[in-house]
Structures are given as C-alpha cells and as structure tokens.
Amino acid sequence: MALRQGRKDDKDARIAELEAQLAEAQADGGFCPECGSYESTNPRHTDTNYRVCSNCGQERWIDIDYSSVIAAHLGELAQAQADAEQLRNVRYDFASAIEKLPEIPSVSVLEFLSSAAYSAPSIVKDKGKELQRIHGIKMIPPTAEIEWAAGLWSVIRDAMREGDE
Numbered sequence: 001m002a003l004r005q006g007r008k009d010d011k012d013a014r015i016a017e018l019e020a021q022l023a024e025a026q027a028d029g030g031f032c033p034e035c036g037s038y039e040s041t042n043p044r045h046t047d048t049n050y051r052v053c054s055n056c057g058q059e060r061w062i063d064i065d066y067s068s069v070i071a072a073h074l075g076e077l078a079q080a081q082a083d084a085e086q087l088r089n090v091r092y093d094f095a096s097a098i099e100k101l102p103e104i105p106s107v108s109v110l111e112f113l114s115s116a117a118y119s120a121p122s123i124v125k126d127k128g129k130e131l132q133r134i135h136g137i138k139m140i141p142p143t144a145e146i147e148w149a150a151g152l153w154s155v156i157r158d159a160m161r162e163g164d165e
C-alpha cells in the first residue's frame with residue numbers, strides 16, 4: 001500500500017511539474033501549431049508577438065488563433081489512423097483468402113491485388129472477365145483492374161491448390 005501511495009505521489013509530482021512547464025511555455029508564447037513544440041525564439045525584437053519554432057522553424061504570431069491549423073492536423077492524423085486500420089483489415093483479409101482459397105476473394109483483396117495485376121499477361125487478365133461472367137459484378141466489380149486481379153487470384157489459387165496435392 002505504501003509503495004502504491006509512493007507511486008501516486010510520484011505521478012502527482014510529475015503532473016504538477018508538467019503543468020508548471022505548460023504554464024511557463026504558454027506564458028512564453030504557447031506551442032507551435034505545426035509540430036507542438038513549446039521551444040521558440042523571437043529573433044525580431046520589434047514585434048514581441050513574433051516567434052520562430054526552435055524545433056521545425058515555423059514562424060507564428062502568438063496573438064493569432066491557430067486552432068483551425070491544429071484541427072486540420074488532427075483531421076490528417078485521424079485519416080492516417082483510418083488508413084492504417086484499413087490496411088490492417090486488408091492484410092487480414094488477404095491472409096484469410098490465402099488460407100481458405102475461395103474461388104473469388106473479397107473485393108478488398110481484389111483491390112489489394114489490382115496494382116500487381118496490371119503487369120499480368122493478357123491470358124491472366126482475360127480469365128478475370130470470364131470469372132466475372134460466371135460470378136457476376138457483385139463478386140467482381142466491373143473495373144478493368146479488379147477483373148485483372150480476379151484473373152491473377154485465380155492463377156495464384158490454382159498454383160496453391162496444385163502445390164497442395
């Protein structure tokens with residue numbers, strides 16, 4: 001219990017220290033809207049509101065509200081997180097398709113394969129169109145790259161099934 005109390009005191013002390021640093025930085029012109037650094041200089045003595053970020057070199061004026069810039073950065077961050085999540089899902093879908101070897105994988109797997117399918121030989125690409133006539137445009141949406149990807153998938157699937165015999 002004493003140990004736990006000690007840790008809590010350490011944490012409280014650290015929080016108080018960070019709050020003091022934040023207050024000091026805010027009093028000295030706040031943080032950089034580009035990189036978030038509190039370190040800045042004022043090389044132009046005639047304008048006391050002028051700052052240059054010591055970390056990234058971004059210029060700013062401490063009397064300007066940069067919240068829209070920060071909001072845009074947060075939006076980009078949210079987009080990057082969504083992209084990373086989508087990529088994780090595609091990797092999972094692809095691994096699952098390789099494991100189960102369905103005749104036609106999910107559209108996300110076809111999209112994933114589509115950039116590689118571009119350089120496939122035409123016999124492989126034509127195979128995708130053939131499969132589309134059998135399985136329909138819901139399984140293989142009518143986009144050239146997706147059709148090629150379906151052909152490429154079919155070749156990969158056949159080779160893997162052969163290898164498994």
Ligand SMILES: [Zn+2]
Pocket residue numbers: 032033034035036037053054055056057058
């Ligand atoms: Zn900066």
